[in-house]
Structure formats: structure tokens, C-alpha cells
Amino acid sequence: MMTSCVRILGAALAGAVVAGAAEAVAAPQPPARPAPRPHPSLAPVTEKAGLPRVLLIGDSISMGYTLPVRELLADRANVHRIPTNGGPTSRGVESIEAWLGEGKWNVIHFNWGLHDLKRMEDGNHQVPLAQYEANLRSLAAALKETGAVLIWCSTTPVPEGDLRPPRSNEDVLAYNAAARRVMEENGIQINDLYAFALPRLKEIQLPVNVHFSADGSRVLAEEVARVIGAALKTR
Numbered sequence: 001m002m003t004s005c006v007r008i009l010g011a012a013l014a015g016a017v018v019a020g021a022a023e024a025v026a027a028p029q030p031p032a033r034p035a036p037r038p039h040p041s042l043a044p045v046t047e048k049a050g051l052p053r054v055l056l057i058g059d060s061i062s063m064g065y066t067l068p069v070r071e072l073l074a075d076r077a078n079v080h081r082i083p084t085n086g087g088p089t090s091r092g093v094e095s096i097e098a099w100l101g102e103g104k105w106n107v108i109h110f111n112w113g114l115h116d117l118k119r120m121e122d123g124n125h126q127v128p129l130a131q132y133e134a135n136l137r138s139l140a141a142a143l144k145e146t147g148a149v150l151i152w153c154s155t156t157p158v159p160e161g162d163l164r165p166p167r168s169n170e171d172v173l174a175y176n177a178a179a180r181r182v183m184e185e186n187g188i189q190i191n192d193l194y195a196f197a198l199p200r201l202k203e204i205q206l207p208v209n210v211h212f213s214a215d216g217s218r219v220l221a222e223e224v225a226r227v228i229g230a231a232l233k234t235r
Helices: 002-026 060-072 089-100 129-144 169-185 193-204 214-234
Strands: 053-057 078-081 107-110 149-153 189-191
Touching: 053 060, 053 089, 060 078, 060 214, 089 129, 107 129, 107 214, 129 149, 129 169, 149 214, 169 189, 189 214, 193 214
Parallel strands: 053 078, 053 107, 107 149, 149 189
Antiparallel strands: none
């Protein structure tokens, strides 16, 4: 009798396990999240024959002004940008040859800084100031070999507040000063976008954020396009 009960109980448990497994297999799975669309500024450019070629190098701030710069210079230049966020100078040193490619550039407008000076979890800068300056010297040498008109764009201001990741405007000033030394030593033109943005920061920058509104990015683009346009006339 006991053996029969044990067999019945075992069969019931086995059936429950099988049923549970079937339910688990049949349970609907959450839909896979679609891959994020690439930022429209990263799309390749169809060139217009006969126009000079401009390359923009920079982080997400430059991604914000790329499309309006391209629009503003549509009849004067083919405006390209690197196909990614330029990140810190350490990424630039690793990638600059691939970003420059084989083509001829007439003007290169470039910036690194916001990623270099951000504070990591250990409290240190992602790229220390001395290494930032050394990296910029290496990058300036590589860019000069292109024969293009080079324009360094200073890093835009960092607002006050609890930023994530942490950044400070005091560091922006220090990193911009180091960049200015490198550019002046190499005879590279400077587009002081920091000085341009500072007096109108409340109108063009997002609250407690290093990034700019769409209208703010267009304001920056107008200044960038003006500087690049003037450089194109000197060619």
C-alpha cells in the first residue's frame, strides 16, 4: 500500500514539474529593445563636386552643432565629421589616422576637453592635465601633416550644479589654457567658443548640463560656421 502511494505521489510530482516547464517555455518573452538609432550628425555625407572639404572633430557638443554648420556652409563646403563621439584625447591619439582617412582636407575644426577633464569614480580626471597637453601635442603634429587649415575650438563652459559625471568650470579654464599653449606654439588658429558661449549661457545651455538646447546648438553653429567660412576664404 505504501509503495503504491509513493508511486502515485512521484508520478504527480513529475507531472507538475513537466507542466511547470511547459508553462515556462510558453510564457511570453518581453520584446527585445530596438538598437538605438545613430545620431543624425554621424551619417555619411554625399559630396558636392568642386567644393572644399571640411572635417569636424569633437564630442557630443560638436555633434549638436554639426548639422546646422553643414546647412550654413552648404554652398561653400562639404562638411564632414568623424563618425563617432571624439571622447577624450586618449581616444583621439588612438583613432586620428583612421579619422583623417586618405582624402584631402581643406579645413579641420577640432576639440577635445570635456571628456578629459571629467572626474572618474576615484575622483581623478579621466585624462590628467599634463597628459592632456602631451596628447594634444601629438594630435597637433598629426593634424599639421594634412596641410589643412587647422582651427582649435576651446571647450565650452561647465555650469554650476551637481553634474553627473562631475565636472568643474575651474578645470575647463585649466584645460583650455593648456590647449591654448599647444595651439599657439604650433601656429594653429583658435576659435574661442568658451568666450563666445559664456555671456549667453543661460539662454543656450540646458540646466545643470554641459549640453546645449537645439536652439543653443544652432547659436554655436553660427559662430563655428562663421570661423570656418573665414578660413575657407583664406585658402
